[in-house]
Amino acid sequence: xxxxxxxxxxxxxxxxxxxxxxxxxxxxxxxxxxxxxxxxxxxxxxxxxxxxxxxxxxxxxxxxxxxxxxxxxxxxxxxxxxxxxxxxxxxxxxxxxxxxxxxxxxxxxxxxxxxxxxxxxxxxxxxxxxxxxxxxxxxxxxxxxxxxxxxxxxxxxxxxxxxxxxxxxxxxxxxxxxxxxxxxxxxxxxxxxxxxxxxxxxxxxxxxxxxxxxxxxxxxxxxxxxxxxxxxxxxxxxxxxxxxxxxxxxxxxxxxxxxxxxxxxxxxxxxxxxxxxxxxxxxxxxxxxxxxxxxxxxxxxxxxxxxxxxxxxxxxxxxxxxxxxxxxxxxxxxxxxxxxxxxxxxxxxxxxxxxxxxxxxxxxxxxxxxxxxxxxxxxxxxxxxxxxxxxxxxxxxxxxxxx
Numbered sequence: 001x002x003x004x005x006x007x008x009x010x011x012x013x014x015x016x017x018x019x020x021x022x023x024x025x026x027x028x029x030x031x032x033x034x035x036x037x038x039x040x041x042x043x044x045x046x047x048x049x050x051x052x053x054x055x056x057x058x059x060x061x062x063x064x065x066x067x068x069x070x071x072x073x074x075x076x077x078x079x080x081x082x083x084x085x086x087x088x089x090x091x092x093x094x095x096x097x098x099x100x101x102x103x104x105x106x107x108x109x110x111x112x113x114x115x116x117x118x119x120x121x122x123x124x125x126x127x128x129x130x131x132x133x134x135x136x137x138x139x140x141x142x143x144x145x146x147x148x149x150x151x152x153x154x155x156x157x158x159x160x161x162x163x164x165x166x167x168x169x170x171x172x173x174x175x176x177x178x179x180x181x182x183x184x185x186x187x188x189x190x191x192x193x194x195x196x197x198x199x200x201x202x203x204x205x206x207x208x209x210x211x212x213x214x215x216x217x218x219x220x221x222x223x224x225x226x227x228x229x230x231x232x233x234x235x236x237x238x239x240x241x242x243x244x245x246x247x248x249x250x251x252x253x254x255x256x257x258x259x260x261x262x263x264x265x266x267x268x269x270x271x272x273x274x275x276x277x278x279x280x281x282x283x284x285x286x287x288x289x290x291x292x293x294x295x296x297x298x299x300x301x302x303x304x305x306x307x308x309x310x311x312x313x314x315x316x317x318x319x320x321x322x323x324x325x326x327x328x329x330x331x332x333x334x335x336x337x338x339x340x341x342x343x344x345x346x347x348x349x350x351x352x353x354x355x356x357x358x359x360x361x362x363x364x365x366x367x368x369x370x371x372x373x374x375x376x377x378x379x380x381x382x383x384x385x386x387x388x389x390x391x392x393x394x395x396x397x398x399x400x401x402x403x
Contacts, residue, residue, distance in 0.1 A: 003174040004129030007068060007110035010167055012136025013079055013160050014102010016224045016344060017248070019095075021144050024231050024241075025153040030088055034232060038352025040088070041228065044095035045103070045345030052104045052338040068109055069172050075101040076164035083157035103344060107133065108337045111317040112330050127263030130313040131256060138252030145245050193389035197327035200335055208323065211382030214375035215279060216336055219312045220343030221350075222286065222368045223305060228348040229361050236360045239295060247299045251306040258310025263318075271319045272387035276380025278315055281308035283372035290365035308372075316340070323386055 012018050019041075027037050078097030085091045110129050144156055151159075203209050226233070234244040265274060285304030292298040320332050354364055 001128055003068070003171060004110045004113060005132040006167060006171055006174065007072075007106050007113075008129055008132030009136050010072060010075065010164060010171075011102045011106035011110070011133055012140055013164065014075060014098040014100075014104075014106065015133065015136065016103070016348070017137050017227045018140050018144070019098065020228045020230055021141050021148075021245075022153050022157075023228065025148075026091070029153075030091060033356060034229065035352040035356035038228070038348045038355075040092055040095060041352075042345040042349030044092055045099045045341060047096050048100035048104055049338045049341040049345060051100055052108070052341055053334055055100070055105060055334070068106075068175065069168055071101050071105045071109060072164060072168050072171060075106065076161050076168070078102075079157055079161035079164060083154045083161065099341065099344070104337060104341050108333060112333055127259040127314045130259050133313070134252050134256045134259065134310075137255070138249045141248055142245050145242055193323050193386060197325035198332070199328050200331040203320075203324050203332050204335065208382050208386045211378045212275075212319075213339060214371075215275075215379040216316070216339045217343040217346070218279065218372055218375045219282060219309065220340040221347030222282070222371070223309060223347075224344040225347035225351040225364075225368075226286075226289070226305070226361070229351055229355065232355060233361050236362060237292070237298070243295060244298070247295065247302045250299055251302045251309070254303045254306030255310035255313070258307045259313050260310075262311045262314040266314060266318045266322075270387070271315055271322050272383040274311065274315060275319065275383035276376070278308065278311035279372045279376035279379065281305065281311070283369045283376065286365040286369040286372065290362050290369070292362070319383075323389075 023037060026032070027034070032040070074097065078094055078101060081090065082094040082098065085094050110132070147156055198206075230244060231241055234241045237244075262274065262278075281304045285301045285306075285308060288301030288304060289298055292301055316336070317333065320336060321329055324332055351361060351364060355361060
């Protein structure tokens with residue numbers, strides 16, 4: 001559990017909520033507009049999403065104690081590269097590695113490990129491991145914003161790289177003996193719908209996967225866009241950046257509480273019932289920040305977004321393990337993680353272009369809220385329909401053409 005927590009926490013240095021803290025300095029350093037900076041972010045993240053589809057399958061072939069240490073080392077290299085970036089092309093390369101190793105592989109490796117190591121308490125294991133990135137969200141932005149008043153932004157990236165290097169041997173020690181659940185003594189995996197272990201190709205052709213795609217994209221795209229353009233958002237609202245960032249621990253605290261609660265609910269009731277409601281807090285949250293005229297109102301919107309994020313953090317792993325099994329979970333989750341990473345590329349890029357066209361982010365939030373309502377309806381219908389297949393035996397399954 002500690003290893004899962006450490007993996008998700010160290011992924012913070014490749015996450016949007018950390019990178020976006022430096023948006024103003026990076027744009028000033030390289031002479032970039034909001035749209036151009038968003039475009040670089042989008043390009044690097046989309047490239048990492050493509051690589052993630054193939055690299056994510058490594059978690060089915062190698063032990064976490066080996067692949068986790070390697071990923072952490074490459075992430076540290078990417079952080080140092082960011083600190084030394086002297087041209088736009090080096091900036092793009094650093095962003096690509098940060099997004100692939102931080103946003104992509106670190107969190108993916110942690111969640112696949114939790115879903116495999118824990119079966120009866122999978123929901124709670126995933127939610128507790130997810131506390132690492134929640135802690136990162138709550139502590140790192142406000143800490144580094146405060147430190148920016150004392151240190152140059154490049155020096156702060158060097159400090160982050162040194163921290164990652166220190167964590168590498170810690171991770172290896174924690175994973176000297178990987179966990180094997182008792183339920184694996186007779187079975188090497190848990191099955192999904194129709195009592196089967198689904199391959200990635202089968203999942204990609206199944207109707208449930210496509211009904212969940214908008215739900216996969218939404219939280220990644222639009223929550224990322226909000227945090228990525230936080231400097232712009234504060235300017236439009238007439239608030240200081242520090243005042244806005246001070247609200248983010250509310251997002252984290254709410255996310256932690258909801259994440260742990262969702263883990264218990266998943267173990268108690270399964271993913272299907274929760275899938276029909278977990279996007280509603282996002283819809284409400286973006287509606288609130290669209291109309292917010294005071295910090296406390298924006299705080300309410302941030303809290304609602306935190307509720308949605310907490311539920312999404314747990315369901316985004318437990319859902320695929322429950323419905324499609326764990327034998328090929330690494331490659332399956334690599335595909336779904338790549339879609340989420342793609343969402344983190346689309347959101348900031350689209351929002352940045354709209355900002356350059358004169359459509360401020362608060363105005364965009366109305367449309368984002370409607371998106372979440374539609375995605376939530378699709379996810380709910382798909383999950384409730386697929387729930388009937390969880391109890392179906394292989395010989396009771398519909399034909400391959402319809403399944």
